[in-house]
Every structure is written in structure tokens, then in C-alpha cells.
Amino acid sequence: MSIELLVEISRYYGGNPEFVLAGGGNTSWKDGEALYVKGSGMSLADAAPGSFVKMDRKTLALIWDKTYPESSAERESAVLADMMAARKPGEEQKRPSVEALLHDIIPFAFVAHLHPALVNGLCCSVQGEATMREILGEKVIWIESINPGYVLANAVKTAMDEYSAKTGRAPGIIFMQNHGLFVGDDSVDGIKEKYCEIMDKIGACIKRWPDFSDEERFTVNENDNGKISEIIKTLSELADGTATFMRGNEISKLVKDRTSFAPVSSAFTPDHIVYAGSDPLYVEVSNNVDIQKAALLETWKDHVQKTGINPKIIAVQGIGVFAAAATEKAANLALELFRDTIKVAVYTESFGGPLFMTQDKIDFINNWEVERFRTSVAIT
Secondary structure (H helix, E strand, C coil): CHHHHHHHHHHHHHCCCCCCCCCCCEEEEECCCEEEEEECCCCHHHCCHHHEEEEEHHHHHHHHHCCCCCCHHHHHHHHHHHHHHCECCCCCCCCECCCHHHHHHCCCCEEEEECCHHHHHHHCECCHHHHHHHHHCCCCEEECCCCCCHHHHHHHHHHHHHHHHHHCCCCCEEEECCCEEEEEECCHHHHHHHHHHHHHHHHCCCCCCCCCCCCEEECCCCCCCCHHHHHHHHHHHHHCCEEEEEECHHHHHHCCCHHHHHHHCCCCCHHHHHHHCCCCEEECCCCCHHHHHHHHHHHHHHHHHHHCCCCCEEEECCCEEEEEECCHHHHHHHHHHHHHHHHHHHHHHHHCCECCCCHHHHHHHHHCHHHHHHHHHHCC
């Protein structure tokens, strides 16, 4: 019965883009012996009993007794190997969420880790922790920005132990700067009640909501005098794939100039990096189509030389935002996650302004094998 409840709550949140997008977020259910956690990169919206990896909790617990290499790449590789070894017989073809270890140590039957833009408007803002304390009191934990994986699980474990020692109870709500939210409870109704309270209290603080009322998306438009179509064609060639386009009032404000684009010019969370890239490209252009194409080609070339990767999001001054990728699905996901970036940026206005991930943490995500695997699952 509990696995059915896990599927139900996974679909409940996975089918609502206000809570999670693409293959982001993860859920779990545990008993004394086993942990059932979402497979890496799999969509919560499509959850089924087979979407979850059954893991041996005793084997997972042994990880805490081990000493791992100091090198982040070697450490995460070793921890991943130990997590894979904790899969129950018959689960060998599945890959558990990288946050399985964290799910296991949260002492509640059900755990839902989601990335609501509204929550990340708080988690990715200058005044995030202070505001969280003001609206939710001391019943929550705040984890400062940290790389996901073993170090995050270790930081949460330490914070939970300190909280329990101080209050005599386990924390059921964990905010993570530049990441999202973990909520635990012994019932799915309890999970929903906690999320409702959090969303309502953060929502009551919002001073401005993003305006997507006139949003348009397309890959071909015969009424653009050739300008947008030419950019789409050029970007498709550069990405050796396809490109698509998005515009509207909220986007027009952002692409007015570089200063206006600043609130969305970097990455807020790992999911934004995985699907939309960490370095959106901003292109200043002329109304002359030939000059415009030359500027786009030169700016793209400079970006690739600087970052070592193709940009997924390309903002063109005065026109709108394009996404370029190898496949249509990947391009659409990039646009969807950049739209989420816009929402987060707007919400941060109510909490002191945006706070991006630091460059070292962006580099970690860009180079982490786990996230490359998650991306491959989501776009195929």
C-alpha cells in the first residue's frame, strides 16, 4: 500500500510545474529494512512502482562508517559505488537518485524533495535565511549552499543531529540554499500540509509576480520579417541540432540591455544548469540582418572559447530568448528551465535580490558524471 502512496504523491507534485520540472526532484518511502527512492533522471510526473529503486538501509548506513577521498571527483565516485552496492537483488538495472543517502537519514516514512520556483525565490535570494526564520520560525533547518551528493548529505546529517539535540524532535522541513526543499512526514497528507503551509507563507511575502500572460513560443514564424527565423536557423547550425524561441512582456524587460539581463545571467540551482546551462549567452545586435548574424557568430565563438561548452540559452537584445540544443526535446527543456529561472529571479525581488551559485559550485555540477547521466535520461 505504501508504494502506491509514494507513486500517488510523486505524480501529484510531478504533474504540477509549480513544484518540479523535467527530471528534477525526488521522492522516497522507507520502512525499517528498505528505502524506495526515485531513479536518477526519471520524471515524477510519470512515476510508477517500477520507477523506484529498492535499497538496503543497513548497507546504506555503513557508508557513514567509511572514510572517503578528499578529492571531490574520487569521493563522489566511491560513494556512488557504495550506493549502487546497496541496491536490493533484482534492482541492478536501476540507478538510484544521487540523494538516496539523504533520503535514508531523514527519519520519516515519506520524503519529498522538490524545487518550486516560489521556494527557490527564497532559497536563491540575499535575505533567504532571515526571511525563512521570520515566516516559519525555528521548526526548519537551513543548509547553506553546498555541492550535492555526499557532502550535502553529511551537512544535513550534522544539522539534523544538532536540531534534534536542541529540540528533542526531528526536523521535517529542510531548506537548501540554491537548491530547493526537503519535506518529510509519516503520511502523504502530512507532506502536502507542510508544503501548503510553506507555499502560502512565502506567497504572502511576494511583492511582484512574473507576467507570462502574452508569452509566445515557436520555431517558425512567417510574420517576423525573417529576423527571428534567421537567428533560429543560425543557432540550429551552431548547435548541430535545433533551436526554438520565446518572447513576451517579462522577457522583453530582461533583453532590453545587459544590465536588465543581469538577474538571470547565471545559475540559481543545479537543475537550471543541467537543463538550461550555467552561462546564458547575451547578444547585442543590429537591425541589419547580416551584421546581426556576424555578431551572433562571433559572440557564440567567444562564449565557447571561454566556457568550453555550447550555450543552451541565447538572449538577443530587443528580440527575445532562444534555446539551442541537439534535439527538440532538449531545446524545449532548456526554455522551460530558463522560464523557471525568470520566475525565481522575479520572486527574489521580494527577498533582497538574486543570489546565484558560486563559480566553484557551478563548475562542480558541469563536471559531475551524475548530472551528465541525469541529463541523458531526461532528454532521450
